[in-house]
Amino acid sequence: MAYNLLKGKRGIIFGALDEKSIAWKTALSAHAEGATFVLTNAPIAMRMGQIKELAEQTGSQIIPADATSVEELDNLVAQAQEILGGKLDFVLHSIGMSVNVRKGRAYTDEKYDFTAKGWDVSALSFHKVMQSLYKADAMNEWGSIVALTYMAAQRVFPDYNDMADNKAYLESVARSFGYFFGKEKNVRVNTISQSPTPTTAGQGVKGFDGFISYAEKMSPLGNASAQDCADYTMTLFSDLTRKVTMQNLFHDGGFSNTGVSQEVIEKF
Numbered sequence: 001m002a003y004n005l006l007k008g009k010r011g012i013i014f015g016a017l018d019e020k021s022i023a024w025k026t027a028l029s030a031h032a033e034g035a036t037f038v039l040t041n042a043p044i045a046m047r048m049g050q051i052k053e054l055a056e057q058t059g060s061q062i063i064p065a066d067a068t069s070v071e072e073l074d075n076l077v078a079q080a081q082e083i084l085g086g087k088l089d090f091v092l093h094s095i096g097m098s099v100n101v102r103k104g105r106a107y108t109d110e111k112y113d114f115t116a117k118g119w120d121v122s123a124l125s126f127h128k129v130m131q132s133l134y135k136a137d138a139m140n141e142w143g144s145i146v147a148l149t150y151m152a153a154q155r156v157f158p159d160y161n162d163m164a165d166n167k168a169y170l171e172s173v174a175r176s177f178g179y180f181f182g183k184e185k186n187v188r189v190n191t192i193s194q195s196p197t198p199t200t201a202g203q204g205v206k207g208f209d210g211f212i213s214y215a216e217k218m219s220p221l222g223n224a225s226a227q228d229c230a231d232y233t234m235t236l237f238s239d240l241t242r243k244v245t246m247q248n249l250f251h252d253g254g255f256s257n258t259g260v261s262q263e264v265i266e267k268f
């Protein structure tokens, strides 16, 4: 159901790879809520992805940008405003990738150039995106910037590997940049800490099936789906949450505050 929550709002959505992507669902929801936006992804991802279909469905243009390249981000921010006809009201950062995870390196056997690359893509890129927006004065007052994160930033999930450290950094950047964006431009910055979700990035984590079933049994409301995440993001992009900023918001069916559930006890 749509409520016209984003009527007249303009934005940029990073990270729609295929229809399982959280960013894909978010783009469809933002379109249904009346927003116009530009879709972006790394040039390499777009060659394999189906982002063009999404662009057609939502009447959007695609501007390729590697989120680790300041030059490409500056270009994206300039072009997005030109295409959309003004400053931006919302930005979704939905980007994550660990080379150590991809190459099967354990946390205790990291290859540090892999670590650095994964950090740049998954964490520093959020700073780069915001710095491009900030320097170009591209955000409208009371705009909203959201990035996606996972609870491994606070608690240990051994197979989440170096992504745990990347997410801790990402959440810190949201607070730090959120201060300046709030003070100077009345723009809010938050992270959503989402349940495990069956997407390309999610399923790359070793033991993902066990992981997601465990979270399902631990969460009083069950896991939050990609669509649930898109719905929550609509509220954060809307004018109904204008004073929520610099927060890490758990969106996980109650997982993060549950010590143990009856279902999990019964398993033992």
Ligand SMILES: NC(=O)c1ccc[n+]([C@@H]2O[C@H](COP(=O)([O-])OP(=O)(O)OC[C@H]3O[C@@H](n4cnc5c(N)ncnc54)[C@H](O)[C@@H]3O)[C@@H](O)[C@H]2O)c1
Pocket (backbone or CB within 6 Å): 014, 015, 016, 017, 018, 020, 021, 022, 023, 041, 042, 045, 065, 066, 067, 068, 093, 094, 095, 096, 097, 121, 148, 149, 150, 193, 194, 195, 196, 197, 198, 199, 200, 201, 202, 203
């Ligand atoms: N799936 C989960 O279990 C889960 C849980 C919590 C948080 N998250 C987070 O949600 C976000 C979205 O992931 P998803 O689960 O939808 O998976 P996904 O694989 O569909 O999306 C990840 C996206 O990152 C993009 N990307 C990678 N390198 C890039 C680069 N250099 N420049 C620009 N884009 C780049 C990919 O092309 C892809 O579109 C990530 O930050 C992820 O860590 C996922």
